[in-house]
Amino acid sequence: RKEVEQDPGPFNVPEGATVAFNCTYSNSASQSFFWYRQDCRKEPKLLMSVYSSGNEDGRFTAQLNRASQYISLLIRDSKLSDSATYLCVGSGYSTLTFGKGTMLLVSP
Amino acid sequence: DADVTQTPRNRITKTGKRIMLECSQTKGHDRMYWYRQDPGLGLRLIYYSFDVKDINKGEISDGYSVSRQAQAKFSLSLESAIPNQTALYFCATSDLSGQPQHFGDGTRLSIL
Numbered sequence: 001r002k003e004v005e006q007d008p009g010p011f012n013v014p015e016g017a018t019v020a021f022n023c024t025y026s027n028s029a030s031q032s033f034f035w036y037r038q039d040c041r042k043e044p045k046l047l048m049s050v051y052s053s054g055n056e057d058g059r060f061t062a063q064l065n066r067a068s069q070y071i072s073l074l075i076r077d078s079k080l081s082d083s084a085t086y087l088c089v090g091s092g093y094s095t096l097t098f099g100k101g102t103m104l105l106v107s108p
Numbered sequence: 109d110a111d112v113t114q115t116p117r118n119r120i121t122k123t124g125k126r127i128m129l130e131c132s133q134t135k136g137h138d139r140m141y142w143y144r145q146d147p148g149l150g151l152r153l154i155y156y157s158f159d160v161k162d163i164n165k166g167e168i169s170d171g172y173s174v175s176r177q178a179q180a181k182f183s184l185s186l187e188s189a190i191p192n193q194t195a196l197y198f199c200a201t202s203d204l205s206g207q208p209q210h211f212g213d214g215t216r217l218s219i220l
Contacts, residue, residue, distance in 0.1 A: 031206055032207070034208050041196065041214075041216075042213075042214070043198055043211035043213055043214050044151070044198075044211050045211070046210070089208075091205070091206040094156075094205065095141065095156055095166075096208075096209055098150055098151040099150065100148070100150035101150060
């Protein structure tokens, strides 16, 4: 079983839409979680850390549900520049475990 | 200047050649990592190091070796390159366990 699973998408949304991604993790001992953004053929960049029940940063809100072992990312008022792949990441036994990513395409 | 620098950025080489990818960082982090990324497979951990005297195998270490020359430098070697090692390679660093990792710009490696 994959430790961190995501729907690969793509999610196609118009500008201004609200979109949500979910991610499930299997390691119940994971303590910290992150969302990364990766543009095509570029390096992953940290978008948000999710340390407790969740947090918000502008148009982006991340939620953590430990009982159900899932993490979500909500993007409000989508911009064209939000088009990217979003990687869900959980802390493993000694390293981080990356999901394969969910692709988002925002159209005019 | 970038905090995590990878060289070269692009490399095309032939099967059987020895290749070294280099990574240096100015973040002062103890932990360094090498990943490869292939379409549809996501990031896969090759090797990681928690300090200069520590080397650990990751998910896919076969065919690769690493050297941690200093806290700031971590190099990845392909002793005898093969075509299925064609991929995008990333170096990353982190401070403590459970902390986010910071990535270099990547090295695009093509093996013919």
